[in-house]
Amino acid sequence: MLTTSDLPAQNDFSIGDLKISPSRRLVEGPAGKHNVEPIFMRVFLRLLAAEGQVVTRRELFEECWGGASVGDDSLNRAIAGVRQIARAVGSTAIELETIPRTGYVLRRNITEAGPHGPGAPMEEAAAAALDCWRIGLPVADLDAIRALDRALAEEPGDARGWGLKALLLRKAVEYAKPDQSAELLQACEAAIRRALSINPAQSDALSARAGVMPMFGDWKAARGRLLGVLELDPGHVPARHDLAMLEMMTGRPSAARPIIAELIEADPLAATFYYKRMYHLWNFGEVEELERVAMRALQLWPRHPGIWLARYWTLLFTGRGGQALRLVDDERMRPPLPQPMVDLLHGVAAVQERPVSDEECERLAERASAMVARGPAIAVAALMALLSLGDTRRALDLAYAYYLGRGSAATPIWTGPEDARVSDQFRRITQFLFLPCAQDLRALPEFAGLCRDLGFSAYWEATGLTPDFCDEARRLPARRDGQSAA
Known part of the structure; x- marks a missing residue:
């Protein structure tokens, strides 16, 4: 509804x-x-x-x-x-x-000429396609793809039009229903080939080709593909964005932070950059700047799921559980979320607001653990909830279930009716492992094994890159108030 x-x-x-x-x-x-x-x-x-x-x-x-x-x-x-x-x-x-x-x-009726109809300038359809990418909602925007199709029917030799179509189809592959994914992937590959046959250096098509394969577990190859795009076109925004995501997912928010900051400066009305910026500011304990960016983002996109959740988690883990509780209880401003997820978010925020018994915390942790099989977005919320409760052992077990399908329950690949639709949730995101809230998880001896099993250890060794949590000069803040432990 x-x-x-x-x-x-x-x-x-x-x-x-x-x-x-x-x-x-x-x-x-x-x-x-x-x-x-x-x-x-x-x-x-x-x-x-x-x-x-x-x-x-x-x-x-x-x-x-x-x-x-x-x-x-x-x-x-x-x-x-x-x-x-x-x-x-x-x-x-x-x-x-x-x-x-x-x-x-x-x-x-699409036979008439119009802004996105036959005979329309390609610039109109291209602008609509870029707007879809900039907003960053977790949907397959088939209307924008159809608009490009109509423009390409009139200008079949426009390499950029084919490249933008490939870029939107790459996003559609990620967020479409499972029965549509294979067909959309074929269409994406066809658009990439068409764009590159016209212009072998077409950046949007190259970026779509670099990103259509999930980054998860393919870290070194994904990095190589993105750097290859940026070598040809250093300013290409989608490729720079994806490189920043790769840095965050492999434990290097210090490398992602300047990229996202530059992208926001160049395009301050692109929603997809803002929640990444919020996580970066949290990473480095800059709570005042985080507050300013979060308020601006919520004023512009009050119910954007990625922005809303970034606001919730950053409030919760910087000692502002009361504000997090009011945020989740405001139905008018809350994005569409399944009720079990809403109840979980309410419960972990309420823990900070009133004294609770050990038994109540245990029941909440058990409820979070049981959510691992509901879907990717709820599994991430459950992982974060366990970290907020200080239950690192259960969080480690849930991480193995979510990332690698191990344990008594595994997280399904695709979202279902019980799951939420949240930006960047459907390809096994790992950046939460490197946030301040996961510091106790990273302190467990078993965390090294998780890094090995996720391919991080081999990636860091092969590239010579060091994750921030292993670099004393970039030690993540330890305290809940967001201030640096140093």
Whole structure:
């Protein structure tokens, strides 16, 4: 069910000459702009998501009103509002058909020229593709890919268009449903080949080729691929971003930090950089700057899942459990999360706010451990929860289950209905092992074995790189208040 509070997290998109901004509840077309009521936008998005299939009246009642007791007049008014979405701005890009006694079908008319339609400048579709990448939401943006397809139908020799399509398809491979992944991977490979056949140095295609293989466990090869892209194009933003992610995932936030800082300085409205910046500031105990960056990020993207979770964890682990508790309990500003994850986040934040018994902490730790098999995002939340409770032994066991599938339960590869959709969660992220909250975990003798099994030890030896936690000059802060232990 898509609620009104979910709208701010939705990407802007276009259909022909019709531009739709769910977050602002605004549509634009040849005749101007039109504000859309929240329920009209929700019904419109539900009909659009059906991809030309019939949506029954019952489905609309259940999924747009949550099964609440509303009459036919409410639905009829919403349908009239959906019809007005395109009509009010002079667009014919969509058509809503009534199926008598059944429901409705929303069809796209894409034969007309428009900003993303045939004959449109490639720059418009390219800008939409880059905006999708910059926002960094955990979704496969098929509308942006279709917009590029329409532009490429008119300009099939545009290497950058094919490269951007490959870049978006690479993201789609990561976040699409399992039954779509193989097909999207084939399409990504085809777009890469097409771009490079036109321009062998096309940076977006090279970056997509470097990143379509998961970094996890392939650290040295992934680094080599990214450095190869940057050797040809030192300023390429997606490749620089991915290199920063690789540095974070292999225990070198000191190397990632300046990259992300430079990217934010060059593009201060790209959401995908901000939560990485928040983790970097936490790493180095710069709590005042962390607060400033977090507040700015939440003002701009209040329900972005990556930003919201970075805010929650940095509050929790810098001694501000009360603020973390208020954040998780504010349903209006919380991104869509499964209830078991919400309950866990509430529980570990509440521990900092009131005295709890050893038995209560034990029950909470057991609940966290049991979440390992629910999905990747919940498994990461459970790992962090155990670290907040000081239960490093269970955290180590959960790490083996999440990363390597060992133990009595293993984390599934793909997200499911019980899991959350969170940026950067679906390819076994390891950067949390190197945050300040994991210092006691790193102090366990068995942590060296985990590093060996994850391929870190071989990577560090082969590259001559030293992780920050082994370098006294870059020792991570130890205290919960975020200040340096030194």
